[in-house]
Amino acid sequence: MTPDLPLQAIGWPLDPDGRPAIAAWRELLAAHPDARPARVVEQHRSGYVVADGPDHSFSVESPPEWQRTPSYKKGATPTEQRAGVGDWVLIAPSIEHAAGKDRIVALLPRHSAIKRGAAGEHYKQQLIAANVDTVFVVCGLDADFNPRRIERYLLLVSGSGAEPVVVLTKADEAKDVPGSLAALIELAAQDIAVRAVNARDPDSVAALNPWLKPGSTAVLVGSSGAGKSTLTNTLLGIERMKTGAVRESDARGRHTTTHRALIPLPGGACLIDTPGMRELKPTGEETVADSFADIEELASQCKFRDCQHAKEPGCAVRAAIEAGKLDPQRFASYHKLGGEVAGAADRLAQRQAENTANKAPGRSPGRAPAKPAGPAPNARPTGRKTRR
Numbered sequence: 001m002t003p004d005l006p007l008q009a010i011g012w013p014l015d016p017d018g019r020p021a022i023a024a025w026r027e028l029l030a031a032h033p034d035a036r037p038a039r040v041v042e043q044h045r046s047g048y049v050v051a052d053g054p055d056h057s058f059s060v061e062s063p064p065e066w067q068r069t070p071s072y073k074k075g076a077t078p079t080e081q082r083a084g085v086g087d088w089v090l091i092a093p094s095i096e097h098a099a100g101k102d103r104i105v106a107l108l109p110r111h112s113a114i115k116r117g118a119a120g121e122h123y124k125q126q127l128i129a130a131n132v133d134t135v136f137v138v139c140g141l142d143a144d145f146n147p148r149r150i151e152r153y154l155l156l157v158s159g160s161g162a163e164p165v166v167v168l169t170k171a172d173e174a175k176d177v178p179g180s181l182a183a184l185i186e187l188a189a190q191d192i193a194v195r196a197v198n199a200r201d202p203d204s205v206a207a208l209n210p211w212l213k214p215g216s217t218a219v220l221v222g223s224s225g226a227g228k229s230t231l232t233n234t235l236l237g238i239e240r241m242k243t244g245a246v247r248e249s250d251a252r253g254r255h256t257t258t259h260r261a262l263i264p265l266p267g268g269a270c271l272i273d274t275p276g277m278r279e280l281k282p283t284g285e286e287t288v289a290d291s292f293a294d295i296e297e298l299a300s301q302c303k304f305r306d307c308q309h310a311k312e313p314g315c316a317v318r319a320a321i322e323a324g325k326l327d328p329q330r331f332a333s334y335h336k337l338g339g340e341v342a343g344a345a346d347r348l349a350q351r352q353a354e355n356t357a358n359k360a361p362g363r364s365p366g367r368a369p370a371k372p373a374g375p376a377p378n379a380r381p382t383g384r385k386t387r388r
């Protein structure tokens with residue numbers, strides 16, 4: 001079987017026999033004999049732009065159930081279950097559209113998903129990118145340098161199925177690169193790669209090549225001005241993204257696109273650039289213990305198994321802080337993020353309970369009980385007290 005070269009160039013995974021590497025994808029393809037795969041490269045409010053090769057992208061219609069407002073009470077598809085940038089979809093000619101526009105007929109299951117909690121009163125998740133192998137957490141070695149924000153990104157990436165790599169830009173202008181690297185020493189202990197680069201210099205950016213193998217997909221996340229567009233340009237070798245320029249709003253004066261373009265790189269990898277994200281709320285699905293394994297390890301040595309690491313005698317965490325072995329700010333971050341994840345997990349569980357209640361036959365939509373059945377997907381940092 002001839003491999004689908006254009007598809008492979010935008011990340012379509014094939015097994016050695018030339019078949020889609022994921023069994024569920026093969027099944028969906030078999031179930032939709034008239035459809036063909038394409039990858040979402042841009043998401044707009046009205047529909048999607050998909051690609052079936054590195055040089056061919058076109059707009060398609062979304063399924064009707066994705067066009068409704070995502071209200072769980074009305075049974076519309078939740079936002080995170082609709083396609084986002086990086087998703088693989090099956091497309092087929094739309095019957096209503098004589099013009100020949102294709103329509104998305106299926107969303108192929110994701111092998112990874114980077115998500116965050118969306119701003120707003122109601123619990124919502126927002127997909128940042130799907131089917132990503134590597135997440136480059138980009139942070140400048142200037143005034144933007146902030147280990148706490150990096151921790152927050154790493155928490156969101158934990159459990160996504162993608163590998164995080166911390167990319168510190170502006171190394172050429174930084175005064176104290178070793179000092180900044182030392183502030184991230186816990187990451188190295190967790191086997192998270194950290195690379196300091198000059199994003200404008202191709203030789204320096206080549207340090208990221210191990211994560212940019214042909215067929216792989218990487219996403220750049222980081223705050224505005226961190227150097228994501230600069231990195232993209234250097235990797236592309238051309239002036240593609242408008243570096244440093246403020247992205248314009250459309251004619252109606254509002255942003256109607258979530259601009260997250262998927263860009264094929266000359267070396268055969270794909271890159272997804274995200275706009276700078278100001279808010280990084282956990283979804284409640286994260287595992288704080290994974291991102292703070294160093295603190296969890298210390299906590300396992302505390303005298304009391306339900307130690308809050310406050311004033312208890314025999315607290316190994318406080319002892320480590322006092323001995324200068326644990327950064328008190330990292331501990332504060334652990335506490336803060338732990339509380340946020342637990343809060344989001346409660347809201348997620350409540351939403352799931354409401355969803356179940358509304359789907360139950362003979363029930364009119366209404367408020368679900370405050371304490372839902374079933375386990376919350378996550379625990380507070382102190383939640384381990386019952387486990388020892």
Ligand SMILES: Nc1nc2c(ncn2[C@@H]2O[C@H](COP(=O)(O)OP(=O)(O)OP(=O)(O)O)[C@@H](O)[C@H]2O)c(=O)[nH]1
Nearest residue numbers: 169170198199224225226227228229230243244276
């Ligand atoms: N000297 C130096 N300047 C850099 C480096 N990386 C980025 N810059 C500069 O920093 C500014 C912001 O970089 P951008 O690439 O636009 O940042 P961004 O992350 O894409 O920002 P948003 O598009 O707002 O999300 C630009 O003026 C870049 O030229 C670097 O490694 N070294």
Ligand SMILES: [Zn+2]
Nearest residue numbers: 302307309315
């Ligand atoms: Zn303790």
